[in-house]
Amino acid sequence: MEDLTISQEALRKLLAAGSGDGALLYLYISSGGSADQAAKALNLSESAVNCASALLRQLGLWPEDRRGFLPTGQRPSYSQADVRTAMETDVDFRSLVGEVERLRGKVLTAAELEILLGFVRYLGMSAEVVCILVNYCKDRARRQGRLRPPSLQAIEKEAYLWAERGIETLEDASAFIQAQNLRNSRMGKLKEQLQIHGRSLTPGEEKYADKWLAMAFDESAISLAYERTCLNTGGLNWPYMNKILTRWHESGWHTAQEVMARDQKQKLPQGALGEMGEAEREAIRRAMMEE
Secondary structure, X not given: OOOOOOOHHHHHHHHHHOOHHHHHHHHHHHOOOOHHHHHHHHOOOHHHHHHHHHHHHHHOOOOOOOOOOOOOOOOOOOOHXXXXXXXXXXXXXXXXHHHHHHHHOOOOOHHHHHHHHHHHHOOOOOHHHHHHHHHHHHHHHHHOOOOOOOOHHHHHHHHHHHHHOOOOOHHHHHHHHHHHHHHHHHHHHHHHHOXXXXXXXXXXXXXXXXXXXXXOOOHHHHHHXXXXXXXXXXXXXXXXHHHHHHHHHHHOOOOHHHHHHHHHXXXXXXXXXXOOOHXXXXXXXXXXXXX
8 A cells, every 4th residue: 555645734624623533534535445335444333434524524625526506596486385285295394394493482484484495395405404504503693692593594594505515414414513613612712812802703804714724723823923913013913914824824834833943944033932034024014015
């Protein structure tokens, strides 16, 4: 068997996910193993393999090009007769309606029933996945400080995003939520490092933050970039800090140790955390002006 090389980005994602089964399956598939034979070869249950593969898909580490649902137009318009027929003949749909009403604490309106029917018929979601979706949207609204449950229209927007991501099974949904919980945890730590308290990030700030998290920097690198940003701009400057981290990412530096080693090699002046040299400051200023 040839030596297997794992990229630093893949390694960081696997370590951050903290899934032994996911890491094992990734190594097996990357070395040429067959997904169909993974359970037997790795001595794992089929359920464990399904969960691990779903996690790898969410991490972008699954080799299979799995396209999600791509709607060709607007959701079909379902009539009240369609809903009534589904309620009378489809036991699963009738049970789903009852469960969604329980989760949201209110009876669904006629328009909401049509939306829910679209989840099942148009998006092809199972009742179990729909319930997980509703719970996910409900928990997200609670974390954002919203007292009222999300509307079915808001849940429908998220349903389309799930469909596009290829979230079709319970394992897919579980892996997605696990990845989102990890993202939320890392986002909370990032806010602490940036001294942001008592408020949510703006959409623009969150876009920067998501970009940095996707680059898989460790906490020491984020702290170092923040320190240098404050030293050179007098406070948190998102575009400036983004230029620093983007340059580090493109150079393959994702820890403070790697950056400091580079600084020492180039004999840049350093303070407690290593101040940025004038040449680097000027390069970033020029880059910011080009935006």
